[in-house]
Amino acid sequence: MFVAGNRRDGTANLNAVDAADGSELSPGFVTATMQDVEDACKAAADAQTDYAGRPLAERAAFLRLVADKIDALGDDLTQRAMKESGLPEMRLNGERGRTVGQLRLFADEIENGAWQSLRIDHADADRTPPKPDLRLRMVPLGPVAVFGASNFPLAFSVAGGDTASALAAGCCVVVKGHPAHPGTSEMVAAAITEAVSEAGMPAGVFSLLNGAGNELGEALVKNPHIAAVGFTGSRGGGLALMKHASERKVPIPVYAEMSSINPVVLLPNKLEAQADALGTAYVASLALGAGQFCTNPGIVLAVKGDALDTFLASAKEALGTTAAQTMLTKNIKGAYDQGAGKLSSKSGATLVGQGAEGSAACGRAQVFTVSAADFMADEDYREEVFGPSSIVIRCADVDEIRSVLASLEGQLTATLHMVEGDYEAAKTLLPVLESIAGRVLANGWPTGVEVTHAMVHGGPFPATSDGRSTSVGTMAIERYLRPVSYQDLPEELLPEVLKDGAAKCLRRVDGKYEV
Numbered sequence: 060m061f062v063a064g065n066r067r068d069g070t071a072n073l074n075a076v077d078a079a080d081g082s083e084l085s086p087g088f089v090t091a092t093m094q095d096v097e098d099a100c101k102a103a104a105d106a107q108t109d110y111a112g113r114p115l116a117e118r119a120a121f122l123r124l125v126a127d128k129i130d131a132l133g134d135d136l137t138q139r140a141m142k143e144s145g146l147p148e149m150r151l152n153g154e155r156g157r158t159v160g161q162l163r164l165f166a167d168e169i170e171n172g173a174w175q176s177l178r179i180d181h182a183d184a185d186r187t188p189p190k191p192d193l194r195l196r197m198v199p200l201g202p203v204a205v206f207g208a209s210n211f212p213l214a215f216s217v218a219g220g221d222t223a224s225a226l227a228a229g230c231c232v233v234v235k236g237h238p239a240h241p242g243t244s245e246m247v248a249a250a251i252t253e254a255v256s257e258a259g260m261p262a263g264v265f266s267l268l269n270g271a272g273n274e275l276g277e278a279l280v281k282n283p284h285i286a287a288v289g290f291t292g293s294r295g296g297g298l299a300l301m302k303h304a305s306e307r308k309v310p311i312p313v314y315a316e317m318s319s320i321n322p323v324v325l326l327p328n329k330l331e332a333q334a335d336a337l338g339t340a341y342v343a344s345l346a347l348g349a350g351q352f353c354t355n356p357g358i359v360l361a362v363k364g365d366a367l368d369t370f371l372a373s374a375k376e377a378l379g380t381t382a383a384q385t386m387l388t389k390n391i392k393g394a395y396d397q398g399a400g401k402l403s404s405k406s407g408a409t410l411v412g413q414g415a416e417g418s419a420a421c422g423r424a425q426v427f428t429v430s431a432a433d434f435m436a437d438e439d440y441r442e443e444v445f446g447p448s449s450i451v452i453r454c455a456d457v458d459e460i461r462s463v464l465a466s467l468e469g470q471l472t473a474t475l476h477m478v479e480g481d482y483e484a485a486k487t488l489l490p491v492l493e494s495i496a497g498r499v500l501a502n503g504w505p506t507g508v509e510v511t512h513a514m515v516h517g518g519p520f521p522a523t524s525d526g527r528s529t530s531v532g533t534m535a536i537e538r539y540l541r542p543v544s545y546q547d548l549p550e551e552l553l554p555e556v557l558k559d560g561a562a563k564c565l566r567r568v569d570g571k572y573e574v
């Protein structure tokens with residue numbers, strides 16, 4: 060653990076396990092006491108004004124240095140993450156690239172400055188009543204508690220999107236590392252801690268706390284120094300943190316990404332033309348990373364008929380060559396088996412096919428099919444089964460597809476597979492897709508989130524706790540900012556960026572945009 064630049068010593072009572080065989084990995088890790096939580100949060104609060112006040116170029120250089128330090132960890136980081144997560148080398152190398160790329164993108168974003176939403180409305184003393192001078196900018200919320208996710212031990216963990224966007228916004232960060240990968244977390248936290256020191260940032264800008272029980276997370280969310288929370292994980296975990304945050308004396312926002320089954324629609328003409336290829340691509344997407352993606356295509360909707368039968372036959376064939384993959388933890392594997400088992404016990408569900416069976420730690424890919432009527436009649440089919448399982452819903456026509464879509468909870472993604480002949484049908488579905496999902500895709504698969512300016516990795520509840528935001532892409536910075544308007548403040552007391560002659564980044568002056 061690291062509290063404000065210092066490693067915390069103590070009794071090591073948390074060990075990672077090798078995801079593949081369950082054996083204990085060394086070394087052991089120290090877990091946080093309530094005093095550690097208070098120390099980390101207090102240090103973050105003490106550092107907040109200093110950090111937020113640093114010139115944007117310094118803040119950007121700090122994020123770039125964090126990225127360089129993580130790059131310098133090289134293969135050791137991948138090897139440790141492989142052991143702790145069971146994820147393969149290529150995936151983790153890709154994830155490391157995404158993590159450092161994300162930090163560098165946020166560094167550019169800091170310097171670009173448009174996120175400050177600068178607005179100036181000049182005074183008009185001749186107006187009756189006189190119009191005041193008003194100037195607005197976004198300021199950081201304050202220290203953010205970040206919960207590392209189990210399924211992306213780099214890109215959604217200690218230096219992942221929540222941390223990068225909070226630091227970019229000018230917020231200090233206290234991370235609760237995921238207990239499944241303490242070694243990976245420690246390596247990344249050491250890199251950040253070095254960067255904090257070399258960049259001359261206040262030590263409290265970053266801390267990492269470890270712990271397996273709920274008490275640590277609860278204490279962190281309830282700590283009065285914490286101003287916001289970023290979380291990716293289970294629906295139950297996210298809801299618990301939201302409850303703690305709302306019951307505080309001073310309630311705070313929780314940005315929790317929780318649960319999504321990511322509907323994929325195969326429109327009739329496209330299905331007719333490419334049923335075979337779609338079946339293969341579907342299985343590749345649902346089995347990616349042992350299905351442990353929040354973007355996993357959990358349900359597919361199509362009109363029943365020969366083309367759908369061909370699709371199902373192709374999916375079955377692809378499943379036949381799909382190897383079982385190690386899952387992240389014993390508990391996640393147990394939950395997967397339980398979820399898939401529940402589906403297979405339903406009288407309305409038919410097993411289309413299965414992947415190979417692996418060791419006890421592995422998840423076996425599975426596809427089921429149900430009628431739209433059965434799906435609509437049973438809430439269980441809508442539950443996220445976290446792992447390589449998916450359901451194909453047989454619908455009578457496009458109207459029935461629309462009815463099923465309209466009955467769904469909030470989603471991270473919704474996908475249409477279509478050719479031009481399907482566009483009329485697509486037009487009738489798009490308003491529904493927009494109303495339920497944060498990202499609408501055409502002719503792709505939802506797994507694989509691009510980190511960019513126009514990405515939304517969010518969506519209405521329960522995909523996230525706040526559908527107005529994203530946890531991936533540069534817009535994620537907005538979660539940790541709030542607007543302040545300065546009325547009639549003397550020029551010399553105004554923030555530099557709001558002075559009339561200030562070096563320009565995008566500003567809205569008297570209603571018009573200026574660069």
Ligand SMILES: NC(=O)c1ccc[n+]([C@@H]2O[C@H](COP(=O)([O-])OP(=O)(O)OC[C@H]3O[C@@H](n4cnc5c(N)ncnc54)[C@H](O)[C@@H]3O)[C@@H](O)[C@H]2O)c1
Pocket residue numbers: 206207208209210235236237238270271272273274275276277291292293294295296297299300316317318319352353390391394395445
């Ligand atoms: N949708 C997704 O992206 C996603 C990602 C990972 C896991 N999951 C789901 O979560 C399940 C468990 O996996 P997990 O361990 O990654 O997620 P989790 O929600 O159980 O835990 C995530 C983090 O939150 C903490 N936490 C959880 N509940 C808490 C509570 N009540 N109070 C305080 N802290 C709490 C945990 O200690 C951990 O640090 C999976 O089987 C899967 O269903 C979903």
Ligand SMILES: O=CCCC(=O)C(=O)O
Pocket residue numbers: 210211351352353354505506507508509
């Ligand atoms: O598990 C959640 C994130 C999914 C993601 O980032 C991806 O699909 O690339």
